[in-house]
Amino acid sequence: MFPLHRPLQGGIIGCGFFGQIRLEAWRRIPEVRIVAACDLDVEKARPAAPRAYTSPEEMMEAVEAAYQSPAERRAVRMTEIL
Numbered sequence: 001m002f003p004l005h006r007p008l009q010g011g012i013i014g015c016g017f018f019g020q021i022r023l024e025a026w027r028r029i030p031e032v033r034i035v036a037a038c039d040l041d042v043e044k045a046r047p048a049a050p051r052a053y054t055s056p057e058e059m060m061e062a063v064e065a066a067y068q069s070p071a072e073r074r075a076v077r078m079t080e081i082l
Contacts, residue, residue, distance in 0.1 A: 011036035011063055013056045015044040023048055036063040 008031060012023055015037050026032050037048035038059040045052035053059040 007031050007033040009033050009035045009064065011038065011059050012048060013038050013059070015039040015041075015048045019044075019048070 010026065010032060012019055012026070012034055015023070016039065019037075019039070023034060023037075026034055034049045036051040036053065036059050037045040038053040038056050039045040039048075040054060042052050042054050045054075051059075051063060053062070
């Protein structure tokens with residue numbers, strides 16, 4: 001991995017069972033910080049990141065993130081993430 005001047009900031013979409021697995025994986029990477037999380041149930045998103053949202057669109061508009069990580073069982077259209 002290449003050295004970074006500052007950690008990459010990202011957000012996670014979906015904080016249920018699969019979201020928790022993905023969140024743990026991201027937290028193990030020292031160069032990454034999860035700064036926002038979104039779930040239909042905002043109470044699931046609150047412990048995952050400093051900023052919690054109920055819609056991916058709202059999260060992406062409010063947070064400057066280098067990446068968005070979808071953690072949903074069903075297929076997610078890339079247009080919703082990008």
